[in-house]
Amino acid sequence: MKIDKIDSDKYNVKINKDEENDENISEEELVEKNSERYNLEEENPMLDYGNIGSSEDIEVPPLLIDQVIGHEESVETIKKAAKQRRNVLLIGDPGVGKSMIAKGMAELLPPEVLQDILVYPNAEDNNNPLIRPVPAGDGKKIVMASKHNEKGYGEKKTLITVFLIIGVMALGFVYNQILIALLACLFIFFISMQIKPQNISMGPKLLVSNGEKRFAPFVDGTGAHAGALLGDVRHDPYQSGGLGTPAHERVESGMIHKANRGVLYIDEIGTMSMKTQQELLSAMQEKKYSITGQSENSSGAMVHTQAVPCDFVLVASGNIQVLEGMHIAMRSRIRGYGYEVFMKDSMDDTEENRKKLIQFVAQEIKNDGRIPHFNPEALDEIIKEAKRRAGKKDALTLKLRDLGGLVRAAGDVAKEEGAKYVTSEHVVTAKKYSRTLEQQIADRSIVQRKEYAVFHPTGGKIGMVNGLSVIGDRSGLMLPIAAEAAPAQSTREGKIIATGKLGEIAKESVQNVSALIKKHTGTDISQYDIHVQFLQTYDGVEGDSASVSIAAAVISAIEEIPADQTVALTGSLSVRGDVLPIGGATSKIEAAAEAGIKKVIIPRSNMKDVMIEKKYEEEVEIIPVDTLSDVLENILIEGSKKSKLVEKMKAIGTAVTKVPEGVNNSYNTPNKS
Numbered sequence: 001m002k003i004d005k006i007d008s009d010k011y012n013v014k015i016n017k018d019e020e021n022d023e024n025i026s027e028e029e030l031v032e033k034n035s036e037r038y039n040l041e042e043e044n045p046m047l048d049y050g051n052i053g054s055s056e057d058i059e060v061p062p063l064l065i066d067q068v069i070g071h072e073e074s075v076e077t078i079k080k081a082a083k084q085r086r087n088v089l090l091i092g093d094p095g096v097g098k099s100m101i102a103k104g105m106a107e108l109l110p111p112e113v114l115q116d117i118l119v120y121p122n123a124e125d126n127n128n129p130l131i132r133p134v135p136a137g138d139g140k141k142i143v144m145a146s147k148h149n150e151k152g153y154g155e156k157k158t159l160i161t162v163f164l165i166i167g168v169m170a171l172g173f174v175y176n177q178i179l180i181a182l183l184a185c186l187f188i189f190f191i192s193m194q195i196k197p198q199n200i201s202m203g204p205k206l207l208v209s210n211g212e213k214r215f216a217p218f219v220d221g222t223g224a225h226a227g228a229l230l231g232d233v234r235h236d237p238y239q240s241g242g243l244g245t246p247a248h249e250r251v252e253s254g255m256i257h258k259a260n261r262g263v264l265y266i267d268e269i270g271t272m273s274m275k276t277q278q279e280l281l282s283a284m285q286e287k288k289y290s291i292t293g294q295s296e297n298s299s300g301a302m303v304h305t306q307a308v309p310c311d312f313v314l315v316a317s318g319n320i321q322v323l324e325g326m327h328i329a330m331r332s333r334i335r336g337y338g339y340e341v342f343m344k345d346s347m348d349d350t351e352e353n354r355k356k357l358i359q360f361v362a363q364e365i366k367n368d369g370r371i372p373h374f375n376p377e378a379l380d381e382i383i384k385e386a387k388r389r390a391g392k393k394d395a396l397t398l399k400l401r402d403l404g405g406l407v408r409a410a411g412d413v414a415k416e417e418g419a420k421y422v423t424s425e426h427v428v429t430a431k432k433y434s435r436t437l438e439q440q441i442a443d444r445s446i447v448q449r450k451e452y453a454v455f456h457p458t459g460g461k462i463g464m465v466n467g468l469s470v471i472g473d474r475s476g477l478m479l480p481i482a483a484e485a486a487p488a489q490s491t492r493e494g495k496i497i498a499t500g501k502l503g504e505i506a507k508e509s510v511q512n513v514s515a516l517i518k519k520h521t522g523t524d525i526s527q528y529d530i531h532v533q534f535l536q537t538y539d540g541v542e543g544d545s546a547s548v549s550i551a552a553a554v555i556s557a558i559e560e561i562p563a564d565q566t567v568a569l570t571g572s573l574s575v576r577g578d579v580l581p582i583g584g585a586t587s588k589i590e591a592a593a594e595a596g597i598k599k600v601i602i603p604r605s606n607m608k609d610v611m612i613e614k615k616y617e618e619e620v621e622i623i624p625v626d627t628l629s630d631v632l633e634n635i636l637i638e639g640s641k642k643s644k645l646v647e648k649m650k651a652i653g654t655a656v657t658k659v660p661e662g663v664n665n666s667y668n669t670p671n672k673s
C-alpha cells in the first residue's frame, strides 16, 4: 500500500508534466502515450496456426462434452456426477454453456439400461391403468403385435358383416321384403360396430419410447407447466355409456418419465412454482411418479395410474439469483446427493485457451452448416473480440453463445459476398450488425444528447462532470452529472437531494466524500443542501461506478471550481478517498471517445483491462488515478482555488502512506489535528 501511494505520487507528477504539452499533442504522440500506460503493443499477438490453413482443418470432437470450452473443472465434476448418477446444480451467466454441459452429461450415461414404458387398461378398476416397463425397443413391438391382432380381427369382422348384409338383402329380394331387409342390414351393421372382443380393446399404449436412442435421453423441462412436466390424463366428455376413450389411452407421460434413466434439465428452476418443485422433489426421491389429470375439473382427474418409473438425473441451472426462488429441500437434495457447480464467465488468455476458442469457431461453423470457414486472420479477430468481451486484459470471454452470434454474422457477410473464407474484414463488418440492443440504445443516446446539447465536450463548468456508465453487458454510456450546493435551509443540517434511479448511490457517495472534504478542506458540507441530478439517464444504467463522478461534481459545486468538460471519468470511491476498480472500462472509454471527450480518468487497477479499438487510441487519452485528489487534479480547471484544494486533498494520500509498515492502515485513518 505504502509503495503504491509513493508510486502514484510520482506518476501524477509525470502526468502533470505530460499535460504541459497536451494542447498540441499529435495523434501519434497520443497513441504512444496510451501505449506506455497500458501496453498496447502487447495486445493480441497472432496465434501460431502452424499448418492450419483455415478453421476447416480444426478437428471437432465427436462427444458434446468434449466440445465444451473453458470449463474444465465443471466438466470434470459432470463426468464424476454422470458416473455415479448424481444431480447437479449449475450456476452461471446466460450463454456460458450450462445446457450444453447437461446435454453432454446425457451422452455419458450408460444407454444400455434404457426402458420403454407401456400403459395397460385395468379390468378391475378402469381408473387405475397399469404400468409395465420393458427393455428399450420392446415397447413398440408389443404395441405393434397388439395392433396386428386388432387389424386381423377387424378384417374378419368386416367380411362377416358384408356376407350377412348381402345374404339378408338377397332374402329380401327373393321374398319381396326389401324394406324389412334394409332395416335388418342396418341393425346388423350397428351390432357389428359395437362388438369388440375383450383382449383387443385392452391393447397397451406406448407411454415412453427409447427404442432408437443411442444415448440416454436428455429432456429439457425449462418453463414446462405441471402437466407437461409430471404427466397428465386428457379430458374426455363422453364418459357415460361406455362411449368414451378408455382411460389408459388418455394417459400422457410427463418429462420426468421421458427422462427416465437419462437427464432432466431445468433452467431457471427458481421460477417454477413451489408446488411443482415439491412434486418434482418427491419424484426424485421415489424414482417413480403416478400420472393423474392435472385439472380438477377434467374427467382425467379421476384417473390415477400405477406409479410410472422416473429415475432421472436432475441438472438444474440458472444465475445466482435463481437460488432465492428454489425450494430449500430441493437445494438440500442436490447438495446432499450431487454437486453444485459455479461456472466461469471468462478464462485466462493463454495459447492453449486461444486454441480452444478457435475449436469453438470450427464447432459453430459445423453446427450451423451454412457458413464458410474462417481464415487465420478472421480467427485472430474473434480471439481479439473474445478478449474485449471479457472486459479484462488477460482473459477471454466464455459467454460463447453471444460470440457464436458474431461467428454466424461474419459467416453471413462472407456468404453474401460469395467469399470462399471468412476474413477479418468480414468479422469487423459483422460487429456492426451484431450489436446488442443496449449498444444500439447507447449509440442513439449519444447522438440524441449531442443533438439536444445535454453535454458539451468543451470548456469548464461548475458542478457538472461527464460520468461514464454501462448498460447491459458491455455498452458504454455517457452519464452527465450536475450538482448544485446551496446554504442549508434547515438550521440543523443540510440535505442531499438526489433524483432518479441512481439517487441512493448519489446519497451514499456524497456521504462518503463528506468526511474527506471536511477533514481536508475544512468545508462542512452538512451546511449545504446538495442537489445531484443525472441528466437524461437511461433506466438500465448501473451506477456503482458513478461515485467518483458524483464526488467530483459535488466538490466542484461547493468549491466553485469549474470542471473540465473535455474530461470524462469513472471509478468507485472508498470512504478513505481511494479510487477502486470498476467494470466495463473499455466500453466506457469508447463511449467517451465517441462523444468527443479528449481525456478519460479511470482507476489505475483497471488499466490492465483497457482494450479499446485502434481508432479510439488516436482520439482519447487515458489517465489512471489512485485517489480522489488525483481525480480532482485532472478534472478541475487550473487556477489558484484548484491548486489550494488539491494541495490539501493530497495530504490524505501522504498521511495514509506514513502509517508504519505491518500496520493494517485501513483502521488508521490519519488524524489531521
Ligand SMILES: Nc1ncnc2c1ncn2[C@@H]1O[C@H](COP(=O)(O)OP(=O)(O)OP(=O)(O)O)[C@@H](O)[C@H]1O
Residues within 6 Å of the ligand: 067, 068, 069, 070, 071, 093, 094, 095, 096, 097, 098, 099, 100, 101, 267, 318, 360, 364, 398, 399, 400, 401, 402, 404
Ligand atoms: N463453453 C462453451 N463451449 C462451447 N460452446 C459453447 C459454450 N458456451 C456456450 N456455447 C455455445 O452457445 C450455445 C448456447 O449455450 P447454452 O444454451 O448451453 O448456454 P446456457 O448457459 O445454458 O444459457 P441459458 O442459461 O441462457 O440457457 C451452445 O449451444 C454452444 O453453441
